[in-house]
Amino acid sequence: MHMIESGNTAAANGVRLAKVQVIAAYPITPQTPLTEKLSEFVDSGEMDAQYIPVESEHSALAVCIASSSAGARSFTATSANGLLYMNEQLHWAAGARLPIVMCVVNRGIGAPWTVWNDHQDSVSQRDTGWIQIYCCDHQQIIDTVLKAFCLAETVSIPVMVCYDGYILSHTYMPFDIPTQAEVDRFLPPFAPAYALNSENPANLNTVTLPDVRPDVRGNMAPGYMEIRHNLHADMRSAIGVVAEIDQKFQEVFGRNGNPYIEPYQCDDAEFVAICMGSLSYHLRDVVDILRTEGLPVGVMGLRLYRPFPDQAVREALAGRKNVIVFEKALSYGNQGALYADIKSALYCGKKRPPVHNYILGLGGREIKTAQLVEVLKKSCTQPDTVGDEPQWIGLKL
Amino acid sequence: MKKDPFGRHKSHSEPGPGDGGRTGSWRVKRPVIDLTKCIPAKKNKPACFTCWLFCPDGVITRTIPPTINYEYCKGCEICAEECPAEAISMIDEAVFIKKEK
Amino acid sequence: MTEKTTILTLPADELVHPGNRACAGCGLSLTYRIGLKALGRDTILVVPPSCLTVLQGLYPIAATQLPCLNVTFASTAAAATGILGALRAQKNTSTLVAAWAGDGGTSDIGIQALSGACERGENFIFICYDNEAYMNTGVQRSGTTPQGAITTTTPISGKAQKKKDVPAIIAAHGIGYVATASAAYPLDLYDKIVKAKTITGPKYIHVHTPCPAGWGFNSRYTVKLGKLAVETGLFDLYEIENGRFRLTGASEKLMGKRRKPVSQYFKTQSRFRALSDEKIEAIQKEIDAKWAGYAQSA
Numbered sequence: 001m002h003m004i005e006s007g008n009t010a011a012a013n014g015v016r017l018a019k020v021q022v023i024a025a026y027p028i029t030p031q032t033p034l035t036e037k038l039s040e041f042v043d044s045g046e047m048d049a050q051y052i053p054v055e056s057e058h059s060a061l062a063v064c065i066a067s068s069s070a071g072a073r074s075f076t077a078t079s080a081n082g083l084l085y086m087n088e089q090l091h092w093a094a095g096a097r098l099p100i101v102m103c104v105v106n107r108g109i110g111a112p113w114t115v116w117n118d119h120q121d122s123v124s125q126r127d128t129g130w131i132q133i134y135c136c137d138h139q140q141i142i143d144t145v146l147k148a149f150c151l152a153e154t155v156s157i158p159v160m161v162c163y164d165g166y167i168l169s170h171t172y173m174p175f176d177i178p179t180q181a182e183v184d185r186f187l188p189p190f191a192p193a194y195a196l197n198s199e200n201p202a203n204l205n206t207v208t209l210p211d212v213r214p215d216v217r218g219n220m221a222p223g224y225m226e227i228r229h230n231l232h233a234d235m236r237s238a239i240g241v242v243a244e245i246d247q248k249f250q251e252v253f254g255r256n257g258n259p260y261i262e263p264y265q266c267d268d269a270e271f272v273a274i275c276m277g278s279l280s281y282h283l284r285d286v287v288d289i290l291r292t293e294g295l296p297v298g299v300m301g302l303r304l305y306r307p308f309p310d311q312a313v314r315e316a317l318a319g320r321k322n323v324i325v326f327e328k329a330l331s332y333g334n335q336g337a338l339y340a341d342i343k344s345a346l347y348c349g350k351k352r353p354p355v356h357n358y359i360l361g362l363g364g365r366e367i368k369t370a371q372l373v374e375v376l377k378k379s380c381t382q383p384d385t386v387g388d389e390p391q392w393i394g395l396k397l
Numbered sequence: 398m399k400k401d402p403f404g405r406h407k408s409h410s411e412p413g414p415g416d417g418g419r420t421g422s423w424r425v426k427r428p429v430i431d432l433t434k435c436i437p438a439k440k441n442k443p444a445c446f447t448c449w450l451f452c453p454d455g456v457i458t459r460t461i462p463p464t465i466n467y468e469y470c471k472g473c474e475i476c477a478e479e480c481p482a483e484a485i486s487m488i489d490e491a492v493f494i495k496k497e498k
Numbered sequence: 499m500t501e502k503t504t505i506l507t508l509p510a511d512e513l514v515h516p517g518n519r520a521c522a523g524c525g526l527s528l529t530y531r532i533g534l535k536a537l538g539r540d541t542i543l544v545v546p547p548s549c550l551t552v553l554q555g556l557y558p559i560a561a562t563q564l565p566c567l568n569v570t571f572a573s574t575a576a577a578a579t580g581i582l583g584a585l586r587a588q589k590n591t592s593t594l595v596a597a598w599a600g601d602g603g604t605s606d607i608g609i610q611a612l613s614g615a616c617e618r619g620e621n622f623i624f625i626c627y628d629n630e631a632y633m634n635t636g637v638q639r640s641g642t643t644p645q646g647a648i649t650t651t652t653p654i655s656g657k658a659q660k661k662k663d664v665p666a667i668i669a670a671h672g673i674g675y676v677a678t679a680s681a682a683y684p685l686d687l688y689d690k691i692v693k694a695k696t697i698t699g700p701k702y703i704h705v706h707t708p709c710p711a712g713w714g715f716n717s718r719y720t721v722k723l724g725k726l727a728v729e730t731g732l733f734d735l736y737e738i739e740n741g742r743f744r745l746t747g748a749s750e751k752l753m754g755k756r757r758k759p760v761s762q763y764f765k766t767q768s769r770f771r772a773l774s775d776e777k778i779e780a781i782q783k784e785i786d787a788k789w790a791g792y793a794q795s796a
Binding site (some may be wrong): 023052053055058060064066068069074197200204207208272 | 539542544551552554555556557559560562564565566567568569570572573576577578579580581583584585586587588593610611613614617618677754756787
Binding site (some may be wrong): 004156194202203204206208215226227230 | 407408409410411412413472
């Protein structure tokens with residue numbers, strides 16, 4: 001069924017079709033319509049789920065951690081400061097290996113207050129052990145929500161589905177809503193290896209000593225470091241699983257994107273711009289303009305951010321004359337976060353192109369096509385004039 | 398439990414005694430029940446069992462007579478204090494170490 | 499009116515393994531051991547960072563024989579909510595959910611989640627074991643630390659502020675059952691938990707939990723001291739059922755009788771060594787006024 005609706009509505013329908021059992025969310029702009037839509041689905045009976053109106057975001061994820069530990073498919077959503085409020089729970093859910101899915105409707109963080117879009121919220125949480133996938137349009141939002149549950153429950157790692165606040169969450173676009181039957185073929189019911197129960201009691205996530213120690217049967221059990229190592233190792237393995245699930249999605253729904261990177265005009269591109277989220281589609285307009293001027297430039301939208309698909313990035317970018325990274329976030333005191341990740345992935349490659357770093361759109365600062373054209377052209381034609389430190393677009397000092 | 402190739406080694410603890418080791422080694426004094434004073438022992442039927450009720454570690458059995466698990470008894474002395482018949486004395490562990498030697 | 503449980507009718511089944519890391523003579527150990535008998539095996543526990551976390555065992559050995567979820571400090575009641583949500587989704591109407599938190603995890607860092615859960619009417623039993631300081635991290639003052647008590651963060655003059663009245667705060671949410679209990683009166687605690695199991699909605703039980711290490715007394719007197727707190731009228735055993743307040747057990751028996759002077763209680767614990775005689779007198783007057791109030795409303 002086709003619908004012309006908002007990104008938030010697309011996400012909500014994904015959650016509904018995934019037959020989520022427990023939803024706990026606290027309203028925060030620009031996530032609120034998503035939460036409201038879900039409460040409407042539950043209240044009307046259209047969705048057979050527990051909708052829990054928690055009193056904070058920290059509690060929202062606490063509810064999901066507990067309900068997931070007890071065997072229920074669980075979901076929450078938030079933005080910006082809400083995401084940060086649940087920060088300790090992010091680490092907790094990942095370390096507890098719980099397949100929770102969360103939509104992050106990207107918004108800038110205070111201080112000072114902003115409600116408009118940038119990526120600092122989710123990008124600043126890239127070290128928590130959550131898988132992060134960024135969406136570029138509404139179809140990707142609903143599809144990624146469905147894939148996220150499949151992925152999370154396969155690898156026992158929570159997944160963040162990120163999409164731009166206002167730019168995607170509140171704008172209207174056509175997208176296809178699959179049927180419940182199709183989704184049921186793609187996503188089986190949640191069947192964890194263990195869910196809290198009294199027949200087989202266990203004490204979960206208690207204090208763990210630095211060293212390994214025998215369990216009740218006398219067998220050596222892993223220590224904290226092993227448990228954490230396995231999270232990382234499984235995240236790395238998840239890179240392959242992402243592609244497998246994309247393939248499975250293709251088979252059931254007849255459509256697919258690229259699991260890691262969405263290229264546009266990159267086959268013969270000497271210069272490649274790369275970014276995350278809806279900006280990658282905006283940059284397609286810029287690429288079209290520069291191509292008419294004869295500049296062999298392309299753009300890539302990075303979908304999977306964590307685990308970082310470094311091999312795919314290396315393969316896509318090796319041998320290019322220049323790589324230009326655009327991002328709506330940075331690691332304060334250093335460089336753009338995505339820029340650092342890309343540079344690091346290219347470091348061990350043989351053909352290391354120069355990489356440029358552009359910061360833009362913070363706190364929703366408008367991004368103009370003309371600005372992007374000017375900056376990208378300069379990076380491509382006069383690369384030596386662009387330094388290694390982050391360059392800012394649209395700053396009005 | 399179903400096999401789980403991912404998510405192995407979650408922090409999943411199973412029930413069992415002695416998480417803190419042999420906590421009987423914490424004792425300085427050991428509680429000893431005088432069966433000539435102990436009420437259920439004297440009556441030879443279920444009665445009193447105050448020591449069983451108040452033992453924080455549950456190492457006293459509700460039997461006739463009550464018995465104490467010295468492997469885990471921490472020597473807190475609550476049983477000795479609460480026994481209405483003053484049947485429990487706290488004896489220095491050194492006495493028993495000598496005996497056991 | 500159900501029969502009061504006696505030592506002989508209290509279930510013999512032990513649901514906690516010995517050899518755990520609780521201190522010798524720990525009031526929580528006693529509370530928890532008896533409390534689990536009341537809850538029964540078909541209960542999922544939720545526990546934040548606290549002495550109970552350690553008592554229940556370090557990975558991979560669990561002293562508790564019940565399924566339990568350890569959670570972050572502020573989130574106990576929210577986690578209990580989540581388990582209830584999962585049980586409802588699974589159409590499980592029999593398994594209980596019981597949260598066990600210390601005074602910090604209940605009424606300081608944990609109060610937001612608890613308030614939200616009470617407002618939502620979540621069907622759990624929330625048991626606060628109040629040992630009157632952040633004991634697990636080394637005896638730092640909490641909201642329920644009594645006035646004048648020496649703690650590691652009120653090390654010389656003792657706590658300036660009064661003890662936070664947590665049961666009253668929870669009762670103000672209008673939940674169906676709020677009760678106080680004491681480690682020193684385990685049968686009363688047992689019966690209150692059993693009663694709570696028959697009620698739908700949030701149930702809150704606040705358990706006065708003597709702590710030999712943190713309060714500064716010989717572990718031999720854990721039960722004696724717990725009783726003394728009640729016999730002096732300092733800590734009262736009561737129930738608030740559907741808004742109706744009623745003293746219970748040893749506190750009910752104290753009505754119209756002479757209470758032991760509260761100075762007896764303070765003199766037994768080194769944490770009260772900074773309390774002046776004037777301050778003790780002032781506290782005695784407060785207790786007397788409180789009991790005069792009870793007599794009036796009776």
